[in-house]
Amino acid sequence: MEKTERTVAELILDQLHIFGVKRIYGVVGDAIIGLIDALASQDKIKFIAVKHESTAAFMASAEAKLTGGLGVCTATMGPGVTNLLNGLGDAYSDKAPVLAITGQAPRNKIGTDFQQYVDQQELVKPFAAYSANLASQDAIIELLQKAAQTSLGQRTVTHLSIPKDLFEKLAAVKPRQLPTVIEGDSTTFKQESLEQAAAIMKTAKRPMILAGAGSAAASKAIEELADLWGAGILTSLGGKGVFSDSSPNLLQGIGEGGNPYASEVFKEADVVLLAGVTWWPDGYVPKDARIIQIDNNPDKIGKSIPTELGVIGEAGEVIPPLKESLKSFTPNTDWLTRRHEIKEKWAEQNEREGNTPGSPIYPSRIVRAIERTVAADAILTLDTGDVTVWMNRNFRQNNQTVLFSGYWRTMGFGLPAAIAAKLASPERQVVAVVGDGGLEMVLADLLTATRYNLNITVVVFNNEALQMERDKIKAAGEKEIGVDLTNPDFVKIAEACGWRGFSADTDAALESALAEALNTASPALVDVRTAQAFFPETE
Structure with missing residues (x-):
């Protein structure tokens, strides 16, 4: 006999599957154990366990940007949902349809001094076009429908908080397709x-x-x-x-x-x-x-x-x-x-810049090497910082897809975005182009790529500085502090995480290191010793 009732957690997954969701990114936590149990009991939606909730939200945002579909992330209450906010800010700012599902205190503890409790609707208000707290198991499908319709229709972030005691409650409601909306004649x-x-x-x-x-x-x-x-x-x-x-x-x-x-x-x-x-x-x-x-x-x-x-x-x-x-x-x-004159003038200068010699390697030269070695249909994920402007300036794009943090401009986006891109498009080459500062914010998720056997390539502009901030401080004539980085040996870190590690500090070694990394059937990192070049247009 067919089961007529499903738990709230099971209904969430049934409904998300109908919406086309294939992955949920997150970190396991006490308030979402009911959802984790349901995820472990089925194979339609995969749970991608990451090292920090902010990277879970980055991954959901990157997947939504790449595919246009609904990206989903999850976190426990309190610190978990708070950690999601940076990635949700990225999704909201770049109009990526993302749904965040977070655990909440049991219903009889909401509004009290219960540990980790916070009013999540107020917390996510700057980023979520729609946020609701589930009050009854019978409302779960209605809330999911409204959240998905809002996210996909408005290309925005939505959020549902689920009290811990509701995940395993039974309900007789049934998942359904989103309604078809026909716009009026204009x-x-x-x-x-x-x-x-x-x-x-x-x-x-x-x-x-x-x-x-x-x-x-x-x-x-x-x-x-x-x-x-x-x-x-x-x-x-x-x-x-x-x-x-x-x-x-x-x-x-x-x-x-x-x-x-x-x-x-x-x-x-x-x-x-x-x-x-x-x-x-x-x-x-x-x-x-x-x-x-x-x-x-x-x-x-x-x-x-x-x-x-x-x-x-x-x-x-x-x-x-x-x-x-x-x-x-x-x-x-x-x-x-x-x-035509302007186009030709810049084309000639761009070519010269891309061949600038030197060791450590000039940023434009690194960009040109990336341009020459990546696949024509590769997905490139950019971190925010000096690396972003050099890629924008000198990379002559072919048919590659580029993912980046546009309006939010957060550091730490490049690596998580590459992981999500490879999961969503496993047949395509995926390359993260990152600065050392941005990578250091999310280093732990090198292990996430290893865990899921994702042969992405990370190219690190290693100039031992927050170079964009240094440039801006110099341009303003101010004194600098805190822009020098204390970097690890990125190759050893990568190898310790199960990656292949490569390094390049000369023009001669650069493209061969990139080519070998790109043809490695495992995660690979290329540590490029990068000149601390002042970006030409810094104001």
Whole structure:
């Protein structure tokens, strides 16, 4: 006879399986023992045991960024849920759909001085668009449905706290698919806004397009639009890799770490089209241009950029009709020449920088070696710091996917993201490019890669400093303290954790070490002795 009742923990896993969840990242703790028991009794969803709750949330965030699906992490009450917050901040800031499930005090102890108790709804409020405490076993499916619908629909973080005594309570409710939502017809509104956008675009003598991660599905259409309109294309860090480096319209990135000459031409623009991007860096952008912003979220229009016209919709839906409107447009040949000069000027300098000799190795030279050795479809995960801006500046992306902490900009993201990426896409090469400071925050999770036999590669920019902070202190003319690092022997640490370890301190050794590491059928770390080079655009 079929079992008509399931425990709350079993129902959570049944429902998450229907949502397509394959992994839950977390650390075992007393208040979630009921959930851990249910995980151990089934094989549809795998529990990935990590060393710290913050890395569990980083992994859930990275998986959500990579796949677009729901990333899930779990933690016990008190210190456990508190430790999740940094990773949840990353997911919230970068619009990654993540659900955090945390244990809570038994129902009769909520609000008391019970050990480790904290009001979790208040705690996660800055990061969770929806947070609820389960009060009855019969409400679990309804709460999971609302959480998943919110996370996936709004690309945001949600949170459920489950009192410890409820995990093993029986309920007769049944899991179900998320409802299909059909949006109302807004053709008239869209047509009106498209006509206004086209009218503004036709006034352009010096057009530019700024594209971000949200434009990935429309990259071909954007390139075709740029051809018709005579526009140069610039990208945010999130848009890096959306367009081929060989594109005649692409001028690379904007802002710190981008094309250093791009701001010159961008400031001259008279009309700018924003696609899949909601932020631009102060000091690098035009002040008087007419700005059109495409975004499917009305709340994002004009939030950080002074937009004249917002077009609500996905870039893939909006760009094609704009192309049709501009078929008879005649681009400004002087502007085409200006754009081409800027592109060539930076391409020549970038090539020179990537071949800068020296020992310790110059950062641009490391980037060029990574570029030459990684697979064309590799997943690269970046930590935050000096390594991020050097990769943004010099890495000429092919078809690689890059994951990073965009708006939250937290250190420690690179290694956990690589672990999650390999679990989600085991067939792809995964490379974490990290600074020594960022890696040292999450060193314990080298063991997580070993535990799950993940042949990821970690490349460490080892300059024994928090170099970005040192640069900023120098640029401000201030005194420095605390920026020197006391580093371990990373190769020995890696080997002690079951990894293969490689090192390079000369140009000659660099690419061979990278190539061998990338072809190792186990986790591998490459310790690169890196010059303490002052980043050119530090302000």
